[in-house]
Amino acid sequence: MTNSTVAASAQAAAPPIVVARGLSKRYGSREILHGLDFEIPAGRVYGLVGHNGAGKTTTLNAMLGLTSCEGSIRVLGLDPFAHRARLMHDVAFISDVASLPRFLSVRDLLQVVAGIHPHFSPARAKELLADSDVKPGAKIGNLSKGMLAQLHLAVVMAIEARLLVLDEPTLGLDITFRKRFYRRLAEDYMTAERTLLITTHQVDEIESLLTDIMFMRDGRLILDAPMAEVGRRFVQLVASPSGSEAARALQPVFEETRFGQTVMIFDDIERAALEPLGAVSTPSLSDLFVALMQRAPAAGDAR
């Protein structure tokens, strides 16, 4: 057996990092999450995508023990709300890059985290910051948003965590910082033992990182699948003028006109059936997201 095969079978045998069953959240009379069921296995990179107000942050908060929920959720075998402090030994997260304490200097921050977190390596954080714009003596309150993101990422990457959760980590950053952020994450952090969950609106920027994708709409999971399955299951067709009607008869989940061309997205269809009707390709995540957000919810979503 090769090393990668051994790692893959070890992953398959390992218990899931996150297990949610019937996860619901209600604020007053308004239900935010409607009984979510999902599992996140070890060693995967999950993208959680949805509109504002879809319930992404509430789901993450439930996973991180920041809010109580109905139903059941276990992260690394623990109830997150009951055992948040213990859970944070093995879970790192960035919910808001502007949440670093502004009164500390960068040097003080690393010392404070080293004193609090047994799995944090200040040497590793300094190494990660060495080629950044962030200087050790700088006061956090004086850093730009891009620098804050670099610093926060360096701090969480220097924690030996089994699960890293990033909620809109690059919100408000320019494209240079965003690219640098994700490159660093992919190159310097991800290993077979680590699991990563990211939410973002800039879904195209993380597409190459992801092994799995979850789409949320109105507190429900409407897609939860490995990227490989998404590539097999969903097909995009740019229909030829003569093939449009025939393609429409095959019941696409989405159809729109782009620059005079008819573009359709199909779920669970043989590519061979579409090839005579136009140019067939795999839809990008952003195209798929737009398509599935407009589709009427079906029974048994998130298959």
Place this chain on the structure above:
Amino acid sequence: MMAFFTLVRREYLQYRPVFLYAPLILIAIVTALTVAALVSGHTRFAVGGNPVGYRVFDSAYFVLGGLWWAYLFIALFFYFADSFNSDWRDNSMLFWKSMPVSDYAVLMSKLVAGMTVLPAMVFIALLVTGIIAGLATLVAPHILPLLGPANVGAIAVSWMQISFVALLYLVLALLWYAPFFAWVGALSTAFGRWSIPLALLIPVVFSAFEGAVDLGAAPGGSYILGFLRQRLSFNFDTVDLEIAVLSGGPIDITGLAGRLISAVNWPSLIAGLLFAAAVIYLASRYRRRVLKSFA
């Protein structure tokens, strides 16, 4: 344990202006005033009889102790009203929640920082200003002929004795008033700086209800206010601290310490500490559930 000490240290880092800079500025002001008084010669002594050097020092150091403790207790009141809500206010709550420490540990670290680090800094500042007062007392007879000669040894002994009494008084007063500080801190967790008026308003409202129910039959009009009045007075009047220190004779340090300790109502003090732990626990439950605060 290291995590807890680090949390206490971060309180020091966050409140360095109150914990360190303000005492340093006050030391500078005391020094400047002392020098100005000596240089100008406009110094008046309210010590009865012949103003002997070390008696002048005792008076000055005793007054300094009172001023420092006044600063300390005012600073502590505002510290507790501010710090228990500061993680929401500076938007760092989610960062601290990502650390493997419980909300109770975070709030207890704030309580401990307020009850140890700030008092320790103020006590050191008192010692320093005592040394400045001692040096001034030694120099003064050369400038102000009315003053009798000062003796280095006598001043040093007075400095140590008064410092010891001040320290003992400080420790007992902090333990005695801990429930009030914890009350302000716990309210601050939920209401931010509104805890300052609320800390007073809530007992007043409850006593008003009490008065409405029993038509003011309680002694003094309210059991609640009566209890608070009793709990707010430190009961050290019986010790005659001022007379003991400024009587002119040698200070009976052992007897004074014994009288200070025996003046404390220990069951009430212990009950107060339990109340402090309970309100901090309740505040931590609130902090655990609420991610955003209006304060």
